[in-house]
Amino acid sequence: MNYFIFGGSGFIGTHLINYLKENKAGSKIYNLDIIENTHNGKSIFINCDVKSEINLNIPVSENDIIFNFAAIHVTPGHPDYDYFETNIKGAENITAFAEKFNVKKILFTSSIAPYGASEEMKMETTTPMPNTPYGISKLVAEKTHMIWQAKKNQQRQLTILRPGVVFGKGENGNFTRLYWSIKRHRFFYPGRKDTIKASIYVKELVRFMVFRIENKNIDIEIFNCTYEPAFTIEEISNSMMEITGMQRKIYKIPAGILKIAAGIIGAFGGKSIGIHPDRVKKLMISTNVSGKKMKTSGYNFHYTFDQALDDWFKDNNKEYLS
Structure with missing residues (x-):
């Protein structure tokens, strides 16, 4: 069994490759991406743009596993067209690749963005209502993968993950922006402290990926990936300060004032340092996503939230979070 990781040079892909190399000796790991990320010999890099037809001159068997991380995901930050071209065309070309070689297992990393922005709790059964180009493109990509599975639904396994905020080295x-904003005394609670921000540690996420894709369930599975219950921005900030040894007083300021300030700073170049009116707006809306299905799936979490932050801190020699 070999692993084909589309988008393997990115944040999650890098951590998955590290995990597979340590735990799946004897398997070949292919990183298919447009940017090569040095994994110190842990994977075989193949230059691959998922927006085009995928043709590889290497053996592919029906027992191999595909992970699809390839996406334009930073939002705001890209023209609308980019999200649709990469995320939808990529899903079409990757599933066509799986079809060609009769690969039976795909794990697709989607997002919580298809749920749309609202305060209500989101379950896996919640009707998606995406309100951004990114969220719409991810929902269409999910449906594209589902069509692939449905063509041979007695043989194919599709796992779709919708992670909250993924943090780690x-x-x-x-999370990195939050840490540095607190450290530099630039973070304020925007109108409230109880905004829920669903999140998951990257090392926990890749462990869960391998756990689910190795099961024998021939079907379509969708999982929200987040700690359960999700934490508030105040709880996240307090844990972050405690783990990294920061002593800060974080003040709450009216949301309107913060939005005006972000707009003024953004107009004078603040966007380049992460001060963007749209990001400030996102801070004020909960990502209230239920992780109950993941919690009761039989998977044993390796890290608590505080242990995850501490592990991340150790990965940076206990100097900072980045």
């Missing part, structure tokens, strides 16, 4: 995203 190399993330350079929401």
Whole structure:
């Protein structure tokens, strides 16, 4: 059994390759991406743009496993067209590749973005209502994978994961920005402290991926991937400060003032350092996603939330979170 990881040079792909190399000796790991990420010999890099037909001059068997991480995902940050072209065309070409070689297992990393922005609890059975180009493109990509599975539904296994905020070494995203904002005394609670932010540690996520894809369930499975219950922004900030030894007083300021300030700073170049009006707006809306299905799936979590933060801190020699 070999592993084909589309988008393997990214944040999650890098951690999955590390995990597979340590735990699946004897298997070949192929990283198919447009950017080569040095994995110190842990994977075989193949330059591959998923927006085009995928043709590989290497053996592929029906027992191999495909992980699809290839996506444009930073939002805001890209023209609408980019999300649709990469995320939808990529799903079409990757499932066509699986079809060609009769590969029977695909794990697709989607997002919680298809649920749309609202305060209500989101279960896997919640009707998707995406309200961004990214969320729409991810929902269409999910359906594309489902069509692939349905063509031979007695033989094919499809696992779709919808992670909350994924954090860990190399993330350079929401948790990293939060840490540095707190450290530099630039973070304020935007109007409230109880905003729920569903999240999952990247090392926990890749462990769960391998756990699910190795089961024998020939079907379509969808899992929200987040700690259960999800934590509030205040709980996340307090844990982050405690684990990294920071002593900070975080003040709550009216949301309107913060949005105005972000707009002014953004107009003068603040977007380049992560101060973007759309990101401030996102901070004010909960990502209230249930992780009960993952919690009761038979998978044993390896890290608590605080242990995950501490492990991430250790990965940076206990100097910072990045």
